[in-house]
Amino acid sequence: MKQQVLLEVNNLKKYFNLGKNEVLKAVDDVSFKIHKGETFGIVGESGCGKSTAGRTIMGLYDRTAGEVVFNNQDIHALKDKEKFSFHRKMQMIFQDPYASLNPRSTVMEIISEPMEVHKLYRSKKDRQKRVYQLLEDVGLNRDHANRYPHEFSGGQRQRIGIARALALDPEFIIADEPISALDVSVQAQVVNLLMRLQKEKGLTYLFIAHDLSMVKQISDRIAVMYLGNMVELTTSSQLYKSPLHPYTQALLSAIPIPDPDIEDARERVILKGDLPSPINPPSGCVFRTRCPHAMDVCSQKKPVWQEAEDSHFVACHLYNKEVMDGKEYDQTAAAK
Ligand SMILES: Nc1ncnc2c1ncn2[C@@H]1O[C@H](COP(=O)(O)OP(=O)(O)OP(=O)(O)O)[C@@H](O)[C@H]1O
Ligand SMILES: [Mg+2]
16 A cells, blocks of 8 residues: 655754854755654654654744655745644644743633634534543543643643644644653653554654654654754664664664673764864765764765665765766775
8 A cells, every 4th residue: 555645854954043144954955754654753852853853844934945844735835824723733743842832821821712713613512522622632630720830730731732722623742852851750651652642643743752662662664863964764674774874873873782691782972073163064065974884985985865775765984986986086994
């Protein structure tokens, strides 16, 4: 069965103009497709551009270049009125459930607000009924409706944020580190809730995280970002079994393995140096300054995003046949 593409991101760039001719390349030429009903994870260390990518896809930021095609429409090309109705279909859940809820509004007001804005449901009573239903859907109850955000625990607040995101019956939800502010014991509950809701409502998720071990459990496919670039993309199982990109290999080797024998025997890839600045990124491959396999070509040419194996994409010269055959470049400095 051919999978239906719900979201297509083509060569998306988001640069921030910092003044004095300084430009920060937060997202630099990223392309991928998300299928209907899947959970697509994006991982990468702090500052690599995950949130900026999510916000630009949502339309919260203007794009610098590229396309975000949702249900066959480029959302950045929509007129205001069309944009408004598009927002019913795509919602976002944020990392900090406290900061994202208005402290002066009751839970009832918080969850019914998007319905009012979009003029859904005829009466206040209908909206209230819907809020009660949503509270139940996320594991809260109608008694919670008249309380304020500060009266809840972190996990409960995130449930309120999820109920609000669901209020307009969206098709697609971008969850930007929705559990990283929560206690470990509560994280699994919220993840389970998101998974249950996905099944019940046929939702599609873009799930942003910097913790690879967690994202593995829930994602069908995972994309790895580094310094504004996507470096690898494949199914979760494939990514863990045979990561291709040296950066993914390093990220994975940092996850402890519970078995002490395996843990002791395996080799850890430790990245040298610090994350370079996205204001002045390295030439060619942005990862080359920390890559254990960097070659001459890596500073000269940006690696192309290619399907190295079936449904396994990578941007790395090591997997570019032409480069590795030495047709284009002399490979004298290989594997320093
Ligand atoms: N509004 C903004 N103006 C200028 N620079 C920004 C803005 N938002 C983000 N950046 C910069 O863009 C880069 C990417 O930031 P972003 O928040 O997307 O990273 P992230 O991967 O979500 O990190 P984290 O894991 O810490 O949330 C960073 O260098 C950040 O400083
Ligand atoms: Mg972020």
